Amino acid sequence: MIQEIAPQVYHLEYQVKEPAAAGKVFCFREGCVLLTRERRVPLRAQLGDCPIRYRYLFAIDREEYYLGEPLGPVQVPGLEWMPRRVLRGLEPLSQAFAGYTARHLEHWYRDNRFCGRCGGPMEPGMEERKLVCAACGFQVYPRINPAVIVAVHDGDRLLMTRYARRPIPWFVLLAGFIEVGETAEQCVAREVREEVGIQVKHIRYYGSQPWGMSGNLTLAYTAELDGGDRLTVDRTELAEARWFFRDQVPIRKEDRVSITQDMVRAFAAGRF
Structure with a gap:
């Protein structure tokens, strides 16, 4: 990664x-x-x-x-x-x-060139990475967006999706941003329910990854299907959602950097 x-x-x-x-x-x-x-x-x-x-x-x-x-x-x-x-x-x-x-x-x-509180110019801090308003003293630290990504599996099947409105044509795993007052595990269950209409159980932490291109810190999880496997796709978010058997999951060999492909390879190798 x-x-x-x-x-x-x-x-x-x-x-x-x-x-x-x-x-x-x-x-x-x-x-x-x-x-x-x-x-x-x-x-x-x-x-x-x-x-x-x-x-x-x-x-x-x-x-x-x-x-x-x-x-x-x-x-x-x-x-x-x-x-x-x-x-x-x-x-x-x-x-x-x-x-x-x-x-x-x-x-x-x-x-963050200007203060979000009073509109004054922001200046770099001297003792730590922050920006300080020269007028009112308001301080801003680097923004990190917490997000989750989840590999939903059902025995030898892995759920993968394609985005509806992003220039990413290949299959990926379900993902989304954590809302205010929500735990990462609650976010996993909500995103799965909202985007494909199924329930999950046994939500387990897999790892994390900083993704500086979008300013995210991605928390990765695995989760097992809980109940029926019929998918109801949110077409505003996804173009397609599909179950892949372990020996058929699409692996992007050129992708050596994303936690998505790390999880897909782990599933293909039988590690969960």
Whole structure:
């Protein structure tokens, strides 16, 4: 999965510092990310005098990563603006994880330039990662959206679905956001009931995954069918829902990063 970068180590301790020449910089603009033609993360030295504001993000082992916020046109020989989706395929895996995490923080910084309470300008905190209103002192911390994903199974069958209004044509597992006052397990049962009209039991925790592209923390569960297996699909959310036998589940071999495919592979291998 995308966060499994061992033996490399992710260091998230907050610092306020300017990048050294060897610091790696993620720049985002209008759905694109700036990379070398070989799809490498550019170094601070390669960006020269471009109009960019730098923010320290984190380190992986001893490599430091920064967010570069363009303050004007950024055009550098050897660097190209590429669709953000290419981040998923960066090599090694630690670079994909770094790109997703950088995107998460870039989105937060971008959407919190002004105070939601009084409208004043927000400034970065000095002792921890937060934004502070210079006028009223209101503080904002990075937003993390809690969500669940569930592998519903019935003996040797796994329930998989396709989205109705997303550019994802392949089959995935049921998922949804946790509502206020709801436990993750209650969310699992509700999402299954709302989207396909069945009941589940024996809801068990499987694992978790940060998904920086959308700012989510996904909590993954398995659950067993409880009662009838007739599916009533919510067509506003799903285009299709289908039971797959263990030897027929669709596995996306090119997907090495998502917890969805980790669970599908686990089911195919008989681990639940």
